[in-house]
Amino acid sequence: MIRTLLQSSWQRKGVIVLITLVRSVILLLTPLLTKVILTEILPQENRKLLVVICIIMVLIPIVTCGLIIVDLYLSSFVIENGYRLRKKLFQMLLQKPGITLTKEKLLHLILDESEDLVGRLFRGIGNFFWLCSTIIIGFSLMLALLPVVGCVVLVLSLGLNLLLYRRSKVLEQSNIELLEQLTAWNQLSDLIFRGKLSILNNYPFLTKMQNTWNKQAEKLRDTQKKINRQVAHIKLWQDIIQSLCLLTIFSSLFWQIDHSKTTLIANTVAVYQIYQWLIPAMEVLVMLLLDFRQIKPVVTRLEQLQQKLAQKQLTIKSRTTAGELLPLEVQPGLLLIPEKLFLESKFVLTKGEKIWFMGKSGSGKTTLLQAILQYPESETARQARIDKISFGGRSIELITRNEWQAKCVFLTQKIKLYYGTLRENICLERKVSAEKLQLIMELLHFSPELRLRLDEMVYPDQVNFSGGQRQQIGLARALVRNPEILVLDESTSALDRELEKQILQNIVRKFPGLTILFISHRNYDHQKLFTKKLEVVADGAKLCIKNRTKDLAK
Known part of the structure; x- marks a missing residue:
């Protein structure tokens, strides 16, 4: 030393x-x-x-x-x-x-x-x-x-x-x-x-x-x-x-x-x-x-x-192996909240799926996806997932934090901005070409006024952007990383319905291999955006996942 x-x-x-x-x-x-x-x-x-x-x-x-x-x-x-x-x-x-x-x-x-x-x-x-x-x-x-x-x-x-x-x-x-x-x-x-x-x-x-x-x-x-x-x-x-x-x-x-x-x-x-x-x-x-x-x-x-x-x-390095996170399998009995809530049914996620999670407020939608698709912050949480979740045939102990952050993005309703330019807030120190950034802004329907502000300084403590603009920035920040899995937890709630529909359609069309897990209280039946519709229901200490995919075709 x-x-x-x-x-x-x-x-x-x-x-x-x-x-x-x-x-x-x-x-x-x-x-x-x-x-x-x-x-x-x-x-x-x-x-x-x-x-x-x-x-x-x-x-x-x-x-x-x-x-x-x-x-x-x-x-x-x-x-x-x-x-x-x-x-x-x-x-x-x-x-x-x-x-x-x-x-x-x-x-x-x-x-x-x-x-x-x-x-x-x-x-x-x-x-x-x-x-x-x-x-x-x-x-x-x-x-x-x-x-x-x-x-x-x-x-x-x-x-x-x-x-x-x-x-x-x-x-x-x-x-x-x-x-x-x-x-x-x-x-x-x-x-x-x-x-x-x-x-x-x-x-x-x-x-x-x-x-x-x-x-x-x-x-x-x-x-x-x-x-x-x-x-x-x-x-x-x-x-x-x-x-x-x-x-x-x-x-x-x-x-x-x-x-x-x-x-x-x-x-x-x-x-x-x-x-x-x-x-x-x-x-x-x-x-x-x-x-x-x-x-x-x-x-x-x-x-x-x-x-x-x-x-x-x-x-950790000797045990970790490179690979994909999908297919993902979650076994029944996964502990979501210690001594309070566990998953009753099995859950399987394959590459390219677009799943809409719906359910009543407080039913456990966010809790479920956080337990599955957020990197464990403690050794206790890591041990709880080793036998219950499989990521492409691997357990969580074989996946490094860097690999996880590169392949899985969890986007919430509130987007945090940092001191720096708008471009820096989107790229977050990643090397992103001007063409790619321009393409993503077009997919997400950035307004002409917002595109001109790329080199403008962002002050987190000031209201420089509306709620919808912040969510567009968050989506752009997620897409520049080219993830395998994208979790959107009410991440488009501040956008109007028509703009939200156009943005989701563009993402589905442009990234067909991207796996999307979408949480929202809005109705998306008949919009042909999702391949599955799952309802999350909490029954005491049990959390159930019910398949409502047939409702999408009605």
Whole structure:
């Protein structure tokens, strides 16, 4: 997971490493320039060189800020990799692999936690290498200027920061414990002081809850005291060891006899300035390591999710086979609504059929077709269809979502429009030739005014189109996909009868092999549009399909 997020070209990584080293050198350039001023410039009273060095020291913060901006820009590949990772996980999830995690946990893991992980890596990796290089270069300079002092300060600093890291881990656990206790405290306070069971409305409840409330308060107080002691101990050790380091640095003025007085003072001042830079650098590095430690569980959870999705995807791909959805056979006993409604009779659908479903409102027409011809949104719905529905001799587990969406279109009464041009709303990112789009608009009797609006922007929250125009757009959107099965659930109800008849006749004539399932409360007898007429009747928990095809010829 970390390798995926940090994947980039070696050239880019090399430039980032170079900028990091330059930042570290520039940061530690000030103590060296101070040494030069004390040893070379002031004794010789070289004012011009002094002015040049002062200008350089003023420019150092500006150059450092510029390098930080460049470093962040070059490190943006972490954000790009994070976007690709989230996109990949979402694409895997679209296959509905039956992951046991709830939707809320999945979204929290993929969106919130992955974004937090990417953000910490983006901000932390560059700082981590910069701090490490700064600390290494800083101690190297200290060892070069005052070897004995540098060794003592190095050992004391390493010991201090190791102690700081271990104590901070303990402090972090104490803070987590305090947070849990505060949550329990708030819940207990709500129970005691609010609601019908509060002590204000129920006096006997006071005697039962008084001891619990007191124990919780004492536990919270003890945890807070423990945290205060831990913070005090950390601060005490920091002050003691930093004081020893400073004492070691300045004591060199009294026992270092192998240098001239001016050189000794200059080296001591330079080492002191370097140490003042290294103190916050080492503290931030410790905090950064603790921060990286916190993202380890997130990385583990994301890796486990990615492995599960990959395994499920391989399983689905190995089982799926290409083919047609027809003929379709539905066995009796198909569960339409869990524990409420099931199909009593068998239903068979063959290629090219045009079936009109009719029945009273609420009889279950839409429920029936949704259960049969909408891709299952859950593993439970998938399992319920495996033994009950056959699509061209295949079960639902052998059909991918992409294949289903390409071959079956379910159109409802209300057509959803999206922000974009009218052409984009019809094609939905599919490559559709101008000739094909023109032919479909002619079949669906698009008005001349509507055809001229193909490149006009559509605003979903505004009423740009009438109900009938929206349904014409929905029909065009369905036909450009060349489906095998087209389900029209009251999808022409906003059109007038004559226009609806002409559109349906054109579709039947132009697409003879298209299987159409049509739900409507209108009467289509004697119109020669459909090959079958089926009535859907609900009888308690049973749903029956009655053949009324003979009525079409009357």
